Amino acid sequence: MTTAAEPRLAEHFEATIARHDRIEPRDWMPEAYRATLVRQIAQHAHSEVIGMQPEGDWLTRAPSLRRKAVLLAKVQDEAGHGLYLYSACETLGVTRRELTEKLLDGRQKYSSIFNYPTLSYADVGTIGWLVDGAAICNQVPLCRTSYGPYGRAMIRVCKEESFHQRQGFELLMTMMRGTDEQREMVQESVNRFWWPALMMFGPPDDASPNTARSMAWGIKRDTNDELRQRFVDMSVPQAEVLGVTLPDPELAWNEQRQAHDFGEPDWDEFWAVVNGDGPCNAQRIEHRRRAHDDGAWVRAAATAFAARQAEGGRGR
Amino acid sequence: MSGRETSPEWPLYEVFVRGKRGLNHVHVGSLHAADDTMAVLHARDVYTRRNEGVSVWVVRSAHITASSPDEKDPMFAPSGDKVYRHPTFYEIPDSVPHM
Numbered sequence: 001m002t003t004a005a006e007p008r009l010a011e012h013f014e015a016t017i018a019r020h021d022r023i024e025p026r027d028w029m030p031e032a033y034r035a036t037l038v039r040q041i042a043q044h045a046h047s048e049v050i051g052m053q054p055e056g057d058w059l060t061r062a063p064s065l066r067r068k069a070v071l072l073a074k075v076q077d078e079a080g081h082g083l084y085l086y087s088a089c090e091t092l093g094v095t096r097r098e099l100t101e102k103l104l105d106g107r108q109k110y111s112s113i114f115n116y117p118t119l120s121y122a123d124v125g126t127i128g129w130l131v132d133g134a135a136i137c138n139q140v141p142l143c144r145t146s147y148g149p150y151g152r153a154m155i156r157v158c159k160e161e162s163f164h165q166r167q168g169f170e171l172l173m174t175m176m177r178g179t180d181e182q183r184e185m186v187q188e189s190v191n192r193f194w195w196p197a198l199m200m201f202g203p204p205d206d207a208s209p210n211t212a213r214s215m216a217w218g219i220k221r222d223t224n225d226e227l228r229q230r231f232v233d234m235s236v237p238q239a240e241v242l243g244v245t246l247p248d249p250e251l252a253w254n255e256q257r258q259a260h261d262f263g264e265p266d267w268d269e270f271w272a273v274v275n276g277d278g279p280c281n282a283q284r285i286e287h288r289r290r291a292h293d294d295g296a297w298v299r300a301a302a303t304a305f306a307a308r309q310a311e312g313g314r315g316r
Numbered sequence: 317m318s319g320r321e322t323s324p325e326w327p328l329y330e331v332f333v334r335g336k337r338g339l340n341h342v343h344v345g346s347l348h349a350a351d352d353t354m355a356v357l358h359a360r361d362v363y364t365r366r367n368e369g370v371s372v373w374v375v376r377s378a379h380i381t382a383s384s385p386d387e388k389d390p391m392f393a394p395s396g397d398k399v400y401r402h403p404t405f406y407e408i409p410d411s412v413p414h415m
Contacts, residue, residue: 032329076365083362087346090328096348097325153345160366299350303323306351 013030015070017218022148025091033217036210037147038092039108040219045085046103046110050284052078054118059086063121071165077164081157088149104289112270113200115169121173122182122189128168129242130190130197130235137231138201146218169238176243183243190239191247198262199270200229207267232260318389328377329355330361342372349374 009028016023023029052075059075062068086096100109113131113225139161142154175182202208202224214220222230232251240245250263272278326348332341344363349355355374364372383391399405408415 014348026384073365080365081364083347084345092348156345299326300323302350302354303326306354309351 004055012224016145020063020146021219022151023146025147031218032213034092036151036217038089038217039093039216041085041089041092041150042094042108043110044239045089045099046108047114047128048078048082048085049103050288053287054114054116054280055124055285057118058121058124067124067171074128074164074167076141077160080301083158084153084156085150088147088153092274093148093244100292104285104292106276109274110284111200112197112273112278114284115273116192116196117280119192120185120189122172122185124184125168125171125175125194126189126193128164129172129202129238130168130193132164132168132199133233133235133238134200136165137227138236138280141221141227142199146220153227169242172242174242187244194247195265195269198228198231198265199273201225203229203267203270229259232262236260263301282284324408326350327331329359330377330380332373332375333359333363334371335368336370341371346377366412409412 085227175186205223205225249262252261254261330346333344334341347358359372370395
């Protein structure tokens with residue numbers, strides 16, 4: 001939009017951001033602000049939707065009815081989180097169909113963490129503890145993001161993520177009280193997920209060109225490295241309680257910084273997975289496409305039923 | 317997959333939830349549904365998985381009439397300069413009880 005009114009509108013937008021007030025859907029906003037939000041919220045929504053798969057794989061093999069009920073509730077929450085976020089994203093003028101199609105044909109991404117496989121039941125616990133833990137670290141500051149609908153969706157998401165993390169930690173504690181074999185399963189799972197969890201915060205600050213602008217706009221509240229540090233500092237004492245070793249020989253308390261020093265994630269691996277070359281990228285998208293195609297007749301039937309109802313209620 | 321679906325997208329509904337008796341319905345978000353009945357069911361599944369509500373309203377987003385394209389607008393200016401509508405406008409000595 002380029003009109004004579006634009007400078008005045010831009011001024012109003014900047015002033016709203018400077019007051020730490022929220023931008024609402026019908027406000028004027030710079031096109032780049034809108035595009036950044038669409039990309040970020042869509043990626044976030046897609047992550048929730050794809051995120052159902054790694055744990056969904058274990059639904060039919062849960063070791064007890066209790067664990068199965070918990071896992072079902074959790075996977076259903078992920079679907080719900082995807083819907084909250086799609087709904088927020090649509091307030092920016094994109095359609096749901098557009099978002100769905102962009103996920104299915106790879107034009108929009110989802111979090112790389114879901115391209116790793118879940119090889120044992122302990123992974124359900126580790127995902128809850130570390131992956132959802134990292135997600136909480138990322139998401140709590142987003143409750144105060146400058147775009148109103150996104151912040152409100154994040155508040156709902158964060159309330160529910162706390163259950164996700166706690167059920168995971170409890171699952172791991174239960175296994176750690178079990179047999180040696182079960183303890184080994186937990187350690188093996190933590191070994192596989194620790195580094196990918198650290199990568200969830202995105203590339204290091206000096207390789208994250210959009211961070212400064214997103215922070216100036218109040219979309220992001222902390223840098224990737226700040227959040228990663230916070231996550232490490234939170235996780236170390238939790239690992240101690242659990243009795244597992246985090247697989248990083250450089251991990252040590254730094255008295256001077258009052259924070260943990262830790263090793264560098266393998267950024268080559270990170271970029272490879274982001275660019276489609278992770279262990280499960282093809283499988284995740286293939287599964288999503290199949291689910292979408294298999295559901296086509298349901299959508300068509302509901303549309304036809306609604307049309308007939310509207311015509312004269314012959315449906316019932 | 318993409319491009320295959322040609323039927324119109326399901327309409328968008330806004331969802332309002334009454335948290336408990338005695339409270340107003342509050343807007344919580346939106347969702348797509350083929351018709352009103354499905355919108356209520358989806359609203360229950362998406363927005364009240366943890367006892368968040370005792371009652372749900374859904375309304376097609378297209379049926380909402382809003383004040384203006386901008387959240388800040390002259391429509392609300394008339395209330396801005398009428399400070400005498402607020403109780404704090406009136407100075408009453410502290411010694412007057414119950415006021």
